[in-house]
Amino acid sequence: MAGLELKALHKTYGQVPVIKGVDLSVSHGEFVVFVGPSGCGKSTLLRMIAGLEDITSGELWIGDRLCNAVEPRDRGIAMVFQSYALYPHMTVYDNVGFGLKLARTDKAERDRKIRDAARILQMEHLLDRKPSQLSGGQRQRVAIGRAIVRQPEVFLFDEPLSNLDAALRVDMRMELAKLHQDLGSTMIYVTHDQVEAMTLADKIVVLNGGVVQQVGAPIDLYQRPANLFVAGFIGSPKMNFAEVSVQSINGGMVTVASKDISAVTVAADTKSLKVGDRLTLGVRPHHLSMDASGTLVGGVSLVERLGNETNVSLRLPSGATWLVVLDGDHNLRPAQALQLAIDAEKVVLFDAAGQSLLAAM
């Protein structure tokens, strides 16, 4: 049984800090996704856990062992690489069994484990092929097979689906989720694709600039983002933001308005607020609806009709552009004026430092 504990992990390349103090605890069997934009340090953090990068300072515990100086092979981990890293000169059988061969596993035992992994991943018919004779999805499967046979306590995935086409990616995503259910192992998964993060994770770790921005269940991150970065990064299409000022405060409710929004009253942590404060209002495109008495008015600049929903790009009086997702099909024309209501229960306010002002639940 292996969980992980990361304590104040730091990584610097020369003078450049890349990971700036990450604390994280992962329990056994959890599916944790590291997500963030390119260069945020998520892959570096994964490689530090794998033992492929040295830890500059801090502690890495896998199970009850301090693993800072432990060789990768002794950490009880297996890793699936973005490039799959399948040895081109070996057959699928040899690729999958490579780790077992190095560990001098008995031949019969090795054969059994390879065939078991092949059965789990439904690739028994591919065992005699070379990687060059496989499709992208099949290679992905072999790479996962190579990880499975080692029966690791922790699986590490470094953007494993990013080389696949969109349709295959959805299939493989579901297979990975199923694999996690079947194996029950701890999995740590790196991606920049927030849809993958939302669908796979028990727990998402949002990273930016080598710093953890927020850790939580996917839906918590969506509904209760800790700061502007998380609010903007999680959710697709992106959250709309507007500069607003505080008009009035009434207990736990604050009324804000801007040039574009006449007035919205929002539940928030109002302790540190006063009238006139400048805040940022975040509204998701799905939380706007057509309403003749709505508080937001804008001109349609672009329409995407998808049948079940309509994406509208809206030009506001201030010049800002908001994205609106309307349920159902709407035949809107460019330049048409649109009046929208904001679902005040679902909006989020952020203070001048970008931290969310969500009322405590």
Added chain:
Amino acid sequence: MARVQSPARSRPSTYPGWFFLPAAIIYGVLFLLPTFASLYFSLTRWTLFNSTFIGLDNFAQFFREPFLIKGLINTVIYAVVSSGLKVVLGLLLAVLLTSQIAARGYLRSVVFFPVLVSTVGVGITFTVLMHPTQGMINEGLAMLGIKGPGWLVDPNLALISVALVDVWKGVGLATVIYIAGIVAIPQDYYEAARIDGSTPWQSFIYVTLPLCRPATVTVITLSFIGGLRTFDLIWAMTRGGPGFASDTIASVIYKQYQAGFYGLSTAGNVVLFVLIGVLVVPLTMLLNRKEGHE
């Protein structure tokens, strides 16, 4: 089913056909013409000013040459020893020079430097160094209490000594080819192997060695052909001696040429050409056969 024409076939070439003419003319005049001319002259008694057709007589005489068999065997020994050592040493040096060692760039230059030096210069220098009594190599060995052999004067050793100098001079090129091959291997393979529990030695055996196979094929082919054709180093160091102990086909041919038997020596060149083809073509086919991966 409708036939789909491959786009490569229907697409017109990017450049007009006559673009290849300059290269074709140079290749024709400097390579094809001499090759076919030598095929013709090998069938003649040739005195540079006139030639008389004599059929296969030159070849018959060439094969009657008393030291030809010795020369043939020497040529093959020389090619096998020099190319074999270049492969092994080139690979080891390349592994060393792609690892994280101090002064890597400088050491790469040092290893490559002998390639740039004139072969005859190297031959003369090593002839001096390998002198049985006054050469630096044997003097150095003597200081360690070892009696050095007569490198170039011992008939059993002369050929191998020259082959070793050839390796010293040529291993830099083999190393450069191997370095290119090794740095092209994605780092992911090594990392995956490390996680799978591979030691550095196992990574070398299971990752580096198989994945730099194209470099190995290139090094073997180039150095083996070079070894079979070898002449300048042999001539500068031993002139085929002592006696005929280090004669190779090329030095036998040169001796015939010096004696004024131009037709005969041209026939010898044709034989050498055929020999290289007979040995190298199957060798490259064998080496390339298993390269069925990406």
